[in-house]
Amino acid sequence: MAEIITPADEYYNQARLVWNRAINKYPEEIIYCTSIEDVQKAIVYSVKKKLEIRVRGGGHNYQGFSIGNDVAVIDISNLNSIKIDYEKSTFTVQNGIKLGQLYTFLSGIGFPFPGGACPTVCISGLALGGGWGYSSRKYGLTCDSLLELKMVNYEGELITANKCTNSDLFWACKGGGGGNFGVVVAMTFKLPLKVERVTKFEFDISNPSKYTQIEFLDVWQHFITNAVPEINMRGSISNSAANGININCRGLLYGTPGELYRLLEPFSKIKGFKLKYNYVSFLQAVLLLGSVYPQYQYFESYSGFVKQYYDYCTLQNLVELINQPRPRGSEEINLNLYGLGGKVSEVGKFDTAFYYRDSFYILLIETIFKNNCYKEINKDWIEYNIDDIYYITEGSYINFPYYPIKKYMYEYYGENKYRLEEVKHKYDPYNIFNFKQSIK
Known part of the structure; x- marks a missing residue:
């Protein structure tokens, strides 16, 4: 009850x-x-x-x-059952299950899964928005493993969607964002092949000069567009009250430490490069990657998709953005990079609602502040600096939403917005599931 x-x-x-x-x-x-x-x-x-x-x-x-x-x-956080069908190599979950719970169950019997990084994120919102993660370049976005879903519609009816039944709704739920068409209560995914070990890694470049930061961004953009799909990572240039300027990358390789050294050679040439790694089970790797997330944060952020190589001047402007004084009350400002490509780009931009398939990576700026006494000044900082990201990127990631964004339907969904509007009208004709940036 x-x-x-x-x-x-x-x-x-x-x-x-x-x-x-x-x-x-x-x-x-x-x-x-x-x-x-x-x-x-x-x-x-x-x-x-x-x-x-x-x-x-x-x-x-x-x-x-x-x-x-x-x-x-x-x-729906209490809806968290999971069932594996070994004959079909699939599993079905209720949509309140958290990634930490899902990883523990699947990895306990040897299976990886292309989910996100934070262990307290639920599978529902992640997959409905596409689903970036450290396994995305190898297995695709989380939604690319989705085979079927169950959704309760505006009339309280339970309906099924897959490639044969309500296929338009199924398409829309693979990147169209959560809470738009009804309440998705269960999903069935295909299982990847079992893996014994992966390499979780992290490298830091402490107190880098502006020149070194530019060098890092240049190495990053060429690395992420040419690397094998077995590796992915999130990069960050941070300006924090505690540690000053720092470069950090965390990632996952479906391979050995020996392969990792070879792959990261371009980064290893940057002054101050320090690498740590663990050759462990998939579960141990995702638990280590997820351990950096706090129970909660106060933050504001904005993202865009990168689909081009940046020249020196553009990289310099990005570095200047993160080297400016932090807004009052901010504990940390970050320039984050989330690797795409690999299997993500092998799916057509119209094949699912996730439009920006051909992007190199996601670029995001954020400020993390102490408490809500500093909320408005930090929101103003993001708004003031948006143009530095907006004019060099395309669109914005629906799972990193930003409320003041203009023409949000096109920014999140590109040309797929038109079909999403048709699906919305068909499955939620009275706009029952309506919020500030819902599909109208």
Whole structure:
């Protein structure tokens, strides 16, 4: 039976919190569902009461679109069962399962999976938005392994979508973002082949000069477009109150440490390069990669897709952006790079709702601040610096949403926006699943 939390409950102020604590919303009700039937009843109940609906799994939406003021939040975090079909080499999960739980289960019996990095992210939002991760270049985005889904629609009906049944909805849910068409409650994915060990690695370049930072970005852009698909990583140039300027890269190689040394040779020539690695099981690797994530943060960010090589002047401008003084209250500003290519680019941009298949990587700027006393000044910093990213990138990643973005439908979905609007009209004709940047 579902548990309903209201402002009168003692637990309410904790229940309404999401991972980005810069989001501070007050829903009318939070409905914790424990079964698919609970979800069905919650939708019918909310529509009858004329409450706007938000769908929440792990609460990791960067702009807090899984919650809102005076809304009904349908929380699916307690729907977390998993079942493997060994004959078909597939597994089915309920969509409240967190990545840490999923990895522990699958990797405990030898299987990797192309999910994200943070262990408290739910599979639902990750896969519906495409799903970047350290295995993306080898296996594709998370949504590329998706075979079927179950969704509760605006009438409380449970419907199935796959390549043969409701194929247009299935297409839309592979990169169209969460909470747009209904509440997706279960997904079936194909299993990759088992792996015994992978190499989790990390390298730092401490106190780099601006020249070294430019060199790093130049090496990165040529590396990520030419590397074998078995390797992927996230790079970062950080300006923090604790450590000053620092370059850090974390990644995963489906291979041995010996192969890693050869692959990272271009980076090893940069002054100050220091490499650490662990040759371990997939589970140990993802747990190590996920251990850097805090329980929550206060942050604001903006992203774009990179589809070109940058000249020296452009790289210099990016370095200047991150070397400027941090806004007041900011503990850290970052320029982050998320590797794409490999299997991601082998899928056509119209084959799924995820449009930016031919991108080299995702470029993101962010500021992480102390608390909400500094929220507005840090939001202003992002807005002030957006043009430095906007004019050299294309679009924006739906799983890294940014509310003030103009023409968000085109920025997130490119030419796929038109088909997504048709799917929205077909499966949610009364716009029941509606939020600030939902598909209209």
